[in-house]
Each structure stands twice: as C-alpha cells, then as structure tokens.
Amino acid sequence: xxxxxxxxxxxxxxxxxxxxxxxxxxxxxxxxxxxxxxxxxxxxxxxxxxxxxxxxxxxxxxxxxxxxxxxxxxxxxxxxxxxxxxxxxxxxxxxxxxxxxxxxxxxxxxxxxxxxxxxxxxxxxxxxxxxxxxxxxxxxxxxxxxxxxxxxxxxxxxxxxxxxxxxxxxxxxxxxxxxxxxxx
Numbered sequence: 001x002x003x004x005x006x007x008x009x010x011x012x013x014x015x016x017x018x019x020x021x022x023x024x025x026x027x028x029x030x031x032x033x034x035x036x037x038x039x040x041x042x043x044x045x046x047x048x049x050x051x052x053x054x055x056x057x058x059x060x061x062x063x064x065x066x067x068x069x070x071x072x073x074x075x076x077x078x079x080x081x082x083x084x085x086x087x088x089x090x091x092x093x094x095x096x097x098x099x100x101x102x103x104x105x106x107x108x109x110x111x112x113x114x115x116x117x118x119x120x121x122x123x124x125x126x127x128x129x130x131x132x133x134x135x136x137x138x139x140x141x142x143x144x145x146x147x148x149x150x151x152x153x154x155x156x157x158x159x160x161x162x163x164x165x166x167x168x169x170x171x172x173x174x175x176x177x178x179x180x181x182x183x184x
Contacts, residue, residue: 005125007108007182013041014106014184020074021052021104028098030058047070048073049109051140051181052080054094055184056101062088067129067138067179069113077106091182107181109141117177118169121151126178130159130169137162 009017020037021109027034039045051065066076067174081104083096091164094102112129115121121128127141137158155176156166168174 002180005110005180005182007110009043009108009182009184010041013044016020016041016044016104017077017108018083018104018184020077023105024081025085025094025102025112026079026099028086029094029099030145031098031149034078034082037074039072045072047071049078049111049179050076050080051107051109052180053079053105053107053140054084055103055105056098061094061102061154062091064088065107065141067109073108076120082107102120105142105183107142107183110180112179118155118176120177121154123151123154125148127181128154129177129179130155130158130162130164130174131177132164132168132171132174134161135162135164137164140183142183 015037024034045053048067049066049068051063053060054062060078062084064087065080070076092167127139127142129138130136139158139161155169159166159168160167169176
C-alpha cells in the first residue's frame with residue numbers, strides 16, 4: 001500500500017532535504033559546525049510543516065516535527081533532524097558510532113483539516129492529530145500502515161499518544177484533524 005501523497009517535490013528537492021538532514025545529524029554527532037545550505041528551490045522555501053523520523057536497524061530512534069509550517073521547509077528539516085537525533089525525550093542523543101546504522105525518513109505535511117466524520121480517515125493516506133483541553137497527540141500516516149490498523153484503532157492509539165483514554169475521540173470536546181504527507 002502506498003503511504004502518503006505527492007506534494008510536488010521533485011526527486012532532486014527530496015534528495016536535497018535528505019542531504020540536509022543527514023549532514024546536520026552527522027556534523028552534530030561529530031562535533032562539527034552545521035554548514036549554511038544554499039537553497040535555490042522555491043518549494044523548499046515554502047512555509048510547511050514536516051517531521052524527521054530516524055530508524056536504527058528498523059527500530060524507531062527519534063521523531064520530531066512541526067504540525068504546521070513555522071518557516072521555510074529546508075530550515076524546518078534542519079531543525080527537526082537535529083531535534084529527532086538529539087532532543088527526542090524518548091531516546092538518548094545519537095552517538096557517532098550509530099551513524100552508519102541510521103535511516104532518515106522525511107514527512108512533509110499538508111495543512112490540517114478538521115474531521116467531521118471518522119469515516120473520512122483513509123489509512124495510509126491520512127495522519128491524525130487529536131486535541132482535547134491541554135492534551136494533544138499526533139501519529140503520522142505511515143504509523144497505521146506499519147501496524148496494520150483500521151481507522152478506529154488508529155484513532156485509539158492517537159488518543160493514547162495524547163495521554164487521553166482510548167475512546168476520547170468520541171468526546172464532543174475532542175478536536176480531531178487529519179492531514180496527509182509526502183513521505184520519503
């Protein structure tokens with residue numbers, strides 16, 4: 001099953017974002033300065049939300065992102081690569097000896113859309129963001145696909161990630177949003 005959507009990024013632009021993420025992680029782990037990346041592409045200068053996910057030997061090693069754009073996409077990837085590798089509170093910072101084992105995945109997000117009917121959720125195409133009071137949680141589109149979840153199980157796990165009960169998605173006070181991502 002294909003996960004995600006095409007947001008118009010060329011293969012060269014995707015390679016550029018991967019290069020940025022890899023360079024930031026490697027340089028930081030080696031104690032080297034982060035270079036100033038020269039970006040010509042207009043799409044890489046757009047204000048977009050994005051996540052950087054790091055896997056090590058098939059296991060999650062870090063994942064950090066912005067749900068909505070807070071600046072140019074290329075800068076977001078720089079910040080999120082550094083965050084996923086060194087500031088994800090679930091993991092210790094990446095060490096130099098781990099670098100050869102790391103795989104980097106980038107998810108560039110579409111804007112959030114408020115959900116009115118849970119049947120709108122398309123597993124493999126949509127990610128979910130849920131908010132209730134001070135609590136919020138997000139799962140990227142590829143998570144449900146990786147675990148083989150249906151849309152209800154996906155909602156339940158998103159609630160748990162937010163620190164809510166599994167059925168909090170049924171509460172009228174809960175705000176549920178969907179989004180898609182170009183994942184590469």
